[in-house]
Amino acid sequence: MGITQILFWLLSVMALFSALMVVTNKNPVYSVLWLILAFFAISGHFLMLNAQFLFIVNIIVYAGAIMVLFLFVIMLINLNKESEPRKNIWIKFAGALAGGCLLLVLVAALRNSDLKGQVAQVKEGSIGLIKNLGMELFSTYVVPFEISSILFLSAMVGAVVIGKKE
C-alpha cells in the first residue's frame, strides 16, 4: 500500500466524516466549520489528481469566500435557541430512508459498470496546470468566460437590491 493509497483513504474518510458532521450537527456555526474541513479534503483530492488550478480555486473560492459569507450571515441573523426549528422524528427518518435508497440504487447500478478496469491518473499529467487550462479558457471558452463576468455583475446587483432595506 503506497503513499498515494494511504492519502486517498485518509482524505476520503475525512471528507465523509466531516460531511456527516455537517448534516448531524445542531449548531450552524459548527456545521460551517465542518464544511470547511470537507472542502479542504476535497481540495486535497484535487491536488492528488494533479489539478493544481482547481485546488487553489477551490480553497480560495469555497473555503475562503463562500464560507466566510456563510459565517457572516449566521452571525448577522443571531440564531438563538427560540428560533431553533421544531423536531419531527418521522420526517428525519423519511429523509434518511430516501437518501439511503438513492445511495443503494446508484451503487447497485454502477457496481458492475464498464468503467471497472479504468484508472484515474494520479500524481502526474500536465492537464490540470494553470498554463494548459488558461490557454484553453481564453481561446475555446472565451465567450462563456465573459458571460460569467456578466453573471457575477448581475448577481452582485441582485444581492444588493434584495438585501437593501426598503
Next chain:
Amino acid sequence: MPINYYIFLAISLFCIGIVGVLTRRNAIIIFMCIELMLNAVNLLLVAFSKMHHLNGVAQGNPAAGTDGQLFVFFIMVVAAAEVSVGLAIIVMMYRNIHSVDVNFLNRLKH
C-alpha cells in the same frame, strides 16, 4: 487510483447532501448541503477528466480531458453567484419572519 473509488466516494458525498436537504429545516444548512452536493459532482468531474486524459494520451491526443476541468471552473463560478443571491434572500426572509425555518415558508400552499 481506480475510477470506481472516486465514483463511490462522490455518490456517498452526494447522498449525504441529499439527506441533509431532506431532513434539516434550517435554510442555511440546506444551502450548505447544496454546496456539498456541488462539490461531490466537481470531484467526480475531475476524476473523469483525468481518466479521459489517460485514455486520450494513449491515442495520441495530449489535450484530452481539459474540458472537464473547465466545466468544474464554471460550476464554481455559478455556485459563487448563487450563494451571494441566496444568502441575501435568507437575510431578507429573516428580516420579515424572524426565522430561517423553511416550515414557515408555506404561504404558497394556501
